[in-house]
Amino acid sequence: MAIQVYLYVLVVALFGGMFLGLLLSYRESEAERAHTASAATQARPSRFFGGQSRDEALMVELMLRQVEHHLRQEVLHAERFINDPRPQTLRAGCRSGLELQ
Amino acid sequence: MSDVLQVIAASSLFHGLSMEECQAFVPLARPQLVAKGEYLFRLGQLAPTLFIVRSGLVELTMPLSMRGGDQDVAVEEARAGDTVAWSALIDPYRFTMSGRAGSDVELLGFSPSDLQAALAAQPDIGLRILTNLAKVIARRLQVTQTLWTRELQRAVNVTFGSA
Numbered sequence: 001m002a003i004q005v006y007l008y009v010l011v012v013a014l015f016g017g018m019f020l021g022l023l024l025s026y027r028e029s030e031a032e033r034a035h036t037a038s039a040a041t042q043a044r045p046s047r048f049f050g051g052q053s054r055d056e057a058l059m060v061e062l063m064l065r066q067v068e069h070h071l072r073q074e075v076l077h078a079e080r081f082i083n084d085p086r087p088q089t090l091r092a093g094c095r096s097g098l099e100l101q
Numbered sequence: 102m103s104d105v106l107q108v109i110a111a112s113s114l115f116h117g118l119s120m121e122e123c124q125a126f127v128p129l130a131r132p133q134l135v136a137k138g139e140y141l142f143r144l145g146q147l148a149p150t151l152f153i154v155r156s157g158l159v160e161l162t163m164p165l166s167m168r169g170g171d172q173d174v175a176v177e178e179a180r181a182g183d184t185v186a187w188s189a190l191i192d193p194y195r196f197t198m199s200g201r202a203g204s205d206v207e208l209l210g211f212s213p214s215d216l217q218a219a220l221a222a223q224p225d226i227g228l229r230i231l232t233n234l235a236k237v238i239a240r241r242l243q244v245t246q247t248l249w250t251r252e253l254q255r256a257v258n259v260t261f262g263s264a
Binding site: 056059060063064067068071074075077078079081082090091094095 | 165167168170172174175176177240243244247248250251254255258263
């Protein structure tokens with residue numbers, strides 16, 4: 001009987017210790033992961049004070065380039081029509097418009 | 102033969118005039134340099150000078166609203182020999198576009214009053230120059246009319262469907 005109680009206590013202690021070890025290890029790795037994520041967020045340039053305005057400026061620049069490219073194409077079509085005025089040259093390329101790519 | 106005389110003779114405004122006839126306009130020309138990105142003139146301003154492009158690229162721009170701000174979009178380009186800022190000779194003498202240097206630009210500027218006095222002094226030459234100016238303006242009108250019709254065609258295609 002005494003040996004059974006002893007074995008029972010031993011099993012409980014072993015499993016309890018294992019469980020406790022796993023729990024502590026999990027909490028430690030979670031804390032480390034949170035710290036790394038926080039550091040990465042701090043290292044990234046602030047979107048409010050820099051990143052966002054840079055993205056916005058880039059977006060406007062891309063839009064401008066696209067509009068000016070479209071206009072150059074349109075002026076070329078217009079010049080072809082002026083040199084050769086026919087309904088076909090007037091409407092050439094009219095199916096495509098200014099579409100964001 | 103001076104460089105200024107050659108530039109004048111090769112320009113769209115003085116097209117068809119002899120070198121001797123162009124010579125009278127050399128003293129009126131004011132050479133000017135504009136660095137890339139700077140504005141020659143701005144939309145809405147009074148137009149005090151007419152320009153011939155000597156070298157480089159001038160972008161004529163109109164403001165388009167993009168993402169809440171005005172952006173100057175180049176709608177036309179002028180190169181060596183082209184005439185820009187003809188609003189200086191045409192009532193109400195205000196710019197309807199802005200002019201921006203697309204590269205470092207060399208220009209010859211003419212004061213409208215000097216030019217008008219020279220044209221009045223030699224009416225036969227004046228007639229040819231004004232005819233050349235009419236061609237420049239007519240070209241702009243034709244291009245604008247064509248662009249507008251093409252956009253109208255697109256609107257028709259979108260609204261009523263294209264065949």
